[in-house]
Amino acid sequence: MRAASGGLLEGLGIPEAEQNTYLRVLACPHCTAAGLAAELGITPDRAERLLAALTQRGLVTRHDGVPARWSAAAPDVAVEALLLRREEELLRTRGRVSELMRAYRRSQQPQAADLVEVVTGQAAIAERWRQMQDGARRHLLLFDKPPHISRTDTELERSLLGRGVRIRAVYEAGSVSAPGRLAEIRDVVAAGEEARMLPELPCKLAMVDDRWAMLPVATGSELRAAVLLRASSLLDALAGMFEAYWHRAVRVPDVIGPARGAGDRKGELLTLLSAGFTDDSIARQLGVSPRTVQRWVREVMDALGARTRFQAGIQAARAGLL
Structure with a gap:
């Protein structure tokens, strides 16, 4: 008669045949391979192999004699030892997930790595932004809000405007009200920049043509890392977001100061x-x-x-x- 294991040891990765054998040995201490074979409806050789596998797992013990007999190890000790071993294997596997993900990205999705790049450090971010501006052909779109890592390069903007690049910037009120900031904005507006304002903006953002966009990795008082995006549906979505905020914004006054009436x-x-x-x-x-x-x-x-x-x-x- 074949014993039913009910999957009691399935979580340990023990095959069903071994589970049935172990349960039978539990119910019949000091059983022989021949007796076990008769109980399970298998050959004596098959029973010997199953008992040897259970012995290797520490679930049964072989007693010498003629014929040899087997008894089950106490489950609270033997099964607990298997559980600890299994947990250690799972922890080792979990530790390799990041390594597997790196291999996956390299081999399965090489195009994704080309679309997104993380730039770290303020100097590196400023240099990459300058490179993006140098490569601009048609337009520059900006969400300007703190924190700033450098002063506005009015000469660079003038050169962009001079070669026909359209520059549109939406400034957050807190950015415009910073000391000296409005004077900088007036300079680039006088050179041809189109500038508008809003009380709040969702993030810092810089977009060049339909090719690149750069925005912070995280919000905060310091700009430590930025994400560089290349042409993709995400870039299109950011362009749509810019247009929505642009149409809600109000213009930056051309001149502000006591000299006016x-x-x-x-x-x-x-x-x-x-x-x-x-x-x-x-x-x-x-x-x-x-x-x-x-x-x-x-x-x-x-x-x-x-x-x-x-x-x-x-x-x-x-x-x-x-």
């Missing part, structure tokens, strides 16, 4: 309001006091019939005042 500065006030500037930031940009800005904001809101600053910016845009 109060009427002109109120127009600039609307632009800065729409971009999410605070009263203190607006006051610094326009060269007036925060109290003056607050008074102008109330006057603009009253004139437009707006109940909030944001609403005033939206209504000003609809009225063509921006």
